[in-house]
Amino acid sequence: MLTRLIKYELKATGRVLLPLYAVLLVFAAVSKLIFSFSDNSFSVPEAISIMIYIMILIGMFVMTFVVMIQRFYKNLLSDEGYLMFTLPTMTWKHITSKLLVSTIWNIGSFLAAILSIIILAFDEIFFTDFLPDLFRSLSEFFSIFGLNSGLFILEFILAGIICMVSGILIIYASIALGHLFSQHRVLASLGAFLALSTVSQILFFCVTSLPGLDFLSEYIDSLDSLQASAFMFHWVMWFIIIFFGLLSAGYFFITNHILNKRLNLE
Amino acid sequence: MTPILECNGLTKAFGHKKALSDVNLKIDHGQIVGLLGPNGSGKTTLIKLANALLTPSAGEIRISGMTPGLSTKKIISYLPERNYLNDWMRVHDIIGLFSDFYEDFKPEKAYDMLKRLDISASDRLKTLSKGTKEKVQLVLVMSREAELYLLDEPIGGVDPAARDYILETIISNYNPEATVIISTHLISDIEKVLDYVVFINEGRVVLSSSVDDIREQGKSVDGLFREVFRC
Numbered sequence: 001m002l003t004r005l006i007k008y009e010l011k012a013t014g015r016v017l018l019p020l021y022a023v024l025l026v027f028a029a030v031s032k033l034i035f036s037f038s039d040n041s042f043s044v045p046e047a048i049s050i051m052i053y054i055m056i057l058i059g060m061f062v063m064t065f066v067v068m069i070q071r072f073y074k075n076l077l078s079d080e081g082y083l084m085f086t087l088p089t090m091t092w093k094h095i096t097s098k099l100l101v102s103t104i105w106n107i108g109s110f111l112a113a114i115l116s117i118i119i120l121a122f123d124e125i126f127f128t129d130f131l132p133d134l135f136r137s138l139s140e141f142f143s144i145f146g147l148n149s150g151l152f153i154l155e156f157i158l159a160g161i162i163c164m165v166s167g168i169l170i171i172y173a174s175i176a177l178g179h180l181f182s183q184h185r186v187l188a189s190l191g192a193f194l195a196l197s198t199v200s201q202i203l204f205f206c207v208t209s210l211p212g213l214d215f216l217s218e219y220i221d222s223l224d225s226l227q228a229s230a231f232m233f234h235w236v237m238w239f240i241i242i243f244f245g246l247l248s249a250g251y252f253f254i255t256n257h258i259l260n261k262r263l264n265l266e
Numbered sequence: 267m268t269p270i271l272e273c274n275g276l277t278k279a280f281g282h283k284k285a286l287s288d289v290n291l292k293i294d295h296g297q298i299v300g301l302l303g304p305n306g307s308g309k310t311t312l313i314k315l316a317n318a319l320l321t322p323s324a325g326e327i328r329i330s331g332m333t334p335g336l337s338t339k340k341i342i343s344y345l346p347e348r349n350y351l352n353d354w355m356r357v358h359d360i361i362g363l364f365s366d367f368y369e370d371f372k373p374e375k376a377y378d379m380l381k382r383l384d385i386s387a388s389d390r391l392k393t394l395s396k397g398t399k400e401k402v403q404l405v406l407v408m409s410r411e412a413e414l415y416l417l418d419e420p421i422g423g424v425d426p427a428a429r430d431y432i433l434e435t436i437i438s439n440y441n442p443e444a445t446v447i448i449s450t451h452l453i454s455d456i457e458k459v460l461d462y463v464v465f466i467n468e469g470r471v472v473l474s475s476s477v478d479d480i481r482e483q484g485k486s487v488d489g490l491f492r493e494v495f496r497c
Contacts, residue, residue: 004366015354075352082350086317087367088339182281264280265319 001089005097010104012075013067017105020060021112027053028116036123053120057113064109068102068168073175081265091260095172095252102168103161148234155237159244166244169251170196176258200247207243268331270295270414270445271316275325278311278469285311286469288325295413296442298459300487301449303466304495309449310347312466313416317344329414340369343412347419347449349399351391357402358387364406376409379435383428397424401432408435415446421455433459457487465494 031049038046076084076094084094121130142149174196178189271293278286286308293299301309314320315327318334329338351360357380364371380387383401391399400423407415417436421429436446437459448456463480465473472494480490 001367008363008366012352012354079346079348079350080352082319082344082346082348083352085319086339086342086344088336089367090336262321263319264321265314 001087002093002097005089005093006100009071009097009101013071013101013105016067017060017064017108020056020063021108024053024056024060024112024116025119027056028119032120032122035120053116057116060109060112064105067105069171069175071102072098072172076259077175077179077265085259085263085265092252092256095255095259099165099168099172099252103165106164106168107161152233152237155234155241159237159240162241162244162248166248166251169248169255170200173251173254176255179258179264180262182264196251203247204243267295268328269293270330271447272328272331273312273325274328276312276315276322276327277324278308278315278320279323284469286315289466289469289471291464291471291474293445293447293462293464295445297445297461298437299445299447300453300456300460300463301447301466302451302453302463302487302491303449304451307466308469309466310418311469313344313418313447313449314346316414316416317342341413343407343410343415345403345407345415345417345420347422349396349403351399351402353390353392355391356387357385357389357391357394360391360402360406361387364409368410370411371406372409372411376405379405379409382431397428400424401428404432404435411441411444413444415444417446417448419450420448421450421452429455453488453491460487463487465491467495 027049031046031053034045034049074080075098085091118126170193174189174193177192177196178185178187181188269292271291273289273291276286276289276291277284289308289312301312303309311320315322316329316334316338318339327334329342332338355363361373361376364376365373377387380402383405385394385398385402385405391402394402400420404417404420407417415436420436421432424432433456436448448460450456457477460477462476463474464471473490477487480487485493
């Protein structure tokens with residue numbers, strides 16, 4: 001059932017976001033073309049094209065965010081919820097499918113943005129300066145971190161994804177908490193979001209001040225020299241992964257519990 | 267045999283307002299039941315509780331002996347009183363969704379009914395009229411081979427000709443073991459198909475009786491309804 005839910009979720013969201021990605025990439029290419037015809041002076045056509053490009057870029061991120069909220073709120077807690085919640089499947093699968101697909105699109109939008117920037121920046125300098133610089137930095141990175149480089153990159157990506165997931169789940173949990181109220185549910189959701197983020201920040205503060213876990217401040221002090229901080233990088237990454245992983249689990253539990261036991265569709 | 271639907275002291279309050287209070291009810295297999303009452307009497311609330319879309323404030327509701335959940339969703343085919351269709355889908359997409367999720371869904375039956383009702387499977391749901399959307403939902407619901415059909419105002423928004431076809435579909439489509447519960451205030455239209463009626467008013471069950479018993483008293487369901495709910 002989970003794979004089928006994911007399939008429909010991808011269909012419902014992809015039809016909005018994939019065309020946006022295409023528009024962004026095509027427009028990046030068009031801007032690139034306009035730029036290549038001009039003689040390096042910054043004139044009106046370039047200014048307009050770059051403005052439109054930036055607007056599409058912002059629009060894409062805003063849409064990714066809106067689709068994420070709308071798919072949870074509209075598909076589960078408005079009239080469409082009458083269909084979704086009468087499907088013979090478990091509530092946690094609804095949440096998981098939406099979370100997974102949202103994460104995919106968040107990463108997708110990020111990659112589309114990077115790709116569009118590469119398209120825009122694509123010229124001789126890109127090959128003669130930027131790429132060699134990038135490789136130089138990378139090889140420096142590998143020489144510092146040595147054999148563990150792959151592990152470091154993995155930890156870094158994992159930490160990034162976990163942070164993203166907890167960002168999505170805090171929104172789901174806020175919407176679910178707002179649903180507990182019989183009136184002003186949107187306002188209640190906003191309030192729930194503020195409350196949840198405050199509680200999470202206090203938790204973060206408390207945990208990092210625990211004796212033995214105060215390496216975060218040490219880490220920040222040691223950032224002056226990459227060599228010195230390399231050793232602590234592991235600790236910091238795993239701390240982030242575990243802390244935000246537990247937070248995510250908490251948000252997920254709240255959402256699932258409310259949608260399971262306290263569902264009251266209007 | 268366990269009743270297909272059973273309520274014991276079922277109460278649902280929204281804030282201070284009680285939508286249902288202390289409802290006790292037993293509905294057996296193999297009947298067409300009219301859930302009748304004026305607007306705001308609690309018909310929809312009862313049906314939503316049976317579908318786990320609402321959580322009871324007190325008491326319990328059981329479907330074939332089970333509290334509403336995964337296993338009851340498999341055996342209930344539910345037509346809500348509102349439009350739950352995802353606007354971006356086409357008619358055949360939503361039929362695909364039902365085939366994907368419900369083991370008892372018969373797509374060929376659905377296509378057949380769509381044809382009878384002159385609805386094209388490639389139409390976008392967004393472009394359909396309100397009445398046509400209602401028909402599509404009814405087709406989806408009646409194309410399942412469920413044990414319990416919960417139809418909330420199934421004939422409210424459609425024209426009389428379609429109304430007749432829908433009622434005919436409801437009677438002819440279901441298997442003799444299944445129970446159909448139809449909530450409506452349009453009693454005269456469905457009176458002829460009912461085996462059993464439940465009158466509900468201000469959140470309370472005021473009468474539950476077989477239609478034969480009502481007729482033995484020399485009354486019609488419609489007449490009795492007007493008598494009970496006289497304003």
